[in-house]
Amino acid sequence: xxxxxxxxxxxxxxxxxxxxxxxxxxxxxxxxxxxxxxxxxxxxxxxxxxxxxxxxxxxxxxxxxxxxxxxxxxxxxxxxxxxxxxxxxxxxxxxxxxxxxxxxxxxxxxxxx
Amino acid sequence: xxxxxxxxxxxxxxxxxxxxxxxxxxxxxxxxxxxxxxxxxxxxxxxxxxxxxxxxxxxxxxxxxxxxxxxxxxxxxxxxxxxxxxxxxxxxxxxxxxxxxxxxxxxxxxxxx
Numbered sequence: 001x002x003x004x005x006x007x008x009x010x011x012x013x014x015x016x017x018x019x020x021x022x023x024x025x026x027x028x029x030x031x032x033x034x035x036x037x038x039x040x041x042x043x044x045x046x047x048x049x050x051x052x053x054x055x056x057x058x059x060x061x062x063x064x065x066x067x068x069x070x071x072x073x074x075x076x077x078x079x080x081x082x083x084x085x086x087x088x089x090x091x092x093x094x095x096x097x098x099x100x101x102x103x104x105x106x107x108x109x110x111x112x113x
Numbered sequence: 114x115x116x117x118x119x120x121x122x123x124x125x126x127x128x129x130x131x132x133x134x135x136x137x138x139x140x141x142x143x144x145x146x147x148x149x150x151x152x153x154x155x156x157x158x159x160x161x162x163x164x165x166x167x168x169x170x171x172x173x174x175x176x177x178x179x180x181x182x183x184x185x186x187x188x189x190x191x192x193x194x195x196x197x198x199x200x201x202x203x204x205x206x207x208x209x210x211x212x213x214x215x216x217x218x219x220x221x222x223x224x225x226x
Contacts, residue, residue, distance in 0.1 A: 008131070008134065009129055009130065012126075012128040012129035013126075015125040025202070028205050028209055029209060083199050086195050086196050089137070090196075093187065
């Protein structure tokens with residue numbers, strides 16, 4: 001599967017907030033209701049619901065409603081797209097860094113870490 | 114190395130924009146000046162500089178100035194933190210999904226993919 005730029009924008013945006021990463025970690029231990037997901041967070045319910053909306057739109061989590069309770073769980077392949085994106089770059093970069101190491105060995109150090 | 118929540122916030126935020134991911138891909142082929150990085154983007158220079166600032170603050174890229182030209186390059190272990198974060202979760206989730214599969218095999222399907 002090839003993710004669109006929009007998919008990647010949404011996914012990385014979803015991961016860029018520690019509350020949302022905390023929700024992902026909670027869901028990594030099993031499905032949870034909004035109440036359970038909100039419990040460890042010191043934020044108001046509308047903020048919790050907004051975080052869950054961002055997570056659901058990113059494709060990282062999904063939800064189902066049974067009666068009045070909405071339960072969230074992780075998509076089974078939730079982080080596969082992140083992994084693929086990193087892996088593709090690492091393959092390309094190995095060559096680049098081999099060349100850069102050669103360049104830096106030949107030239108005076110111009111970059112400070 | 115353990116990344117702080119702030120490090121992770123910054124890194125995922127840096128990756129959440131397709132222009133910034135494009136710059137990372139360009140730098141994956143070797144160091145580049147601001148002019149070279151701006152060339153493929155249909156945005157104004159201040160926007161380019163803002164993207165580069167976000168990338169540099171995230172620790173994904175670094176820069177050096179020689180005379181009047183600032184050159185950017187990738188941090189050698191740029192995506193290692195993303196990889197580590199994903200890997201830690203995958204290890205935890207394997208257990209969760211084994212349990213969830215068992216749960217779903219025992220119960221009527223309640224989640225729609």
